[in-house]
Amino acid sequence: MSMIAKTERNKQADVVLAFWELAGEARWFTRNDAFDANVRQHFSEQHFAAARGEYADWMTRAEDALALLLLLDQIPRNAFRGSAHAYATDGLALFYAKQAIARGFDQQVSAQLRLFFYLPFEHAEDLQEQARSVTLITALGEAETTRYALEHQQIIQRFGRFPHRNAVLGRETTVEEQQFLDEGGFAG
Missing domain, CATH: 1.25.40.10 (Tetratricopeptide repeat domain)
Known part of the structure; x- marks a missing residue:
């Protein structure tokens, strides 16, 4: 993989994290059709890329790994709410969550975001x-x-x-x- 592609992927991870942090707890766990539509519009393509394994290299940095978990665990719950696809990547999210925790990535992010390393286990x-x-x-x-x-x-x-x-x-x-x-x- 070229250095340019990796840099772009890291920027993509940063966009996912910035969006999620800005949304905040008020939107994370409350049904909101407008928020779901926004998530679907902005992150469906990245979700499917993550599901195809295209972002496996995001598992080298805590923030990137967290973005990957969001794309596989939380993003589909919003983007595909009410459909089977909301849960389709749960197994993959759990796979990566185990790796991330083994690498101590959960301890390298803010306490507020740490939960998202653990939700694949809860799901x-x-x-x-x-x-x-x-x-x-x-x-x-x-x-x-x-x-x-x-x-x-x-x-x-x-x-x-x-x-x-x-x-x-x-x-x-x-x-x-x-x-x-x-x-x-x-x-x-």
Whole structure:
């Protein structure tokens, strides 16, 4: 790869991070159709490039790795909300999150952004990954964030998956899952 291409990729990562930081917590975890449309318009192409593995070289610097995780984990949840593609790159995000944490990248970014290294674990439909999510997120020392991690873990302990994803993923919903959803259970 040429030095020019690498420099451009790093600039792309910086754009992703700047956008995400500017959006802030008010938009990160709240459904907002205008924000979702903005994310879709500006970052869909980069998301698909990341999904194809074109940004694997972003795993050499903490900020670039964080941008890669955003493109694979958070960006699709906004850009493709309500579709199966919102979750299509979860496995890849988890793969890179494990590498990033092993390299200590999570400790090299601001505390506010550190959470995004851990959310791929929280989004996994796997008990071991959920346990790791709770451990990582609890260490942040934020009660509300820890509460959400525990809630995700409890859903996986109970159902082995996130029932709110069933419809878009073409999975049959059990009676118990439907009751959970009808009673206001976690909806993503």
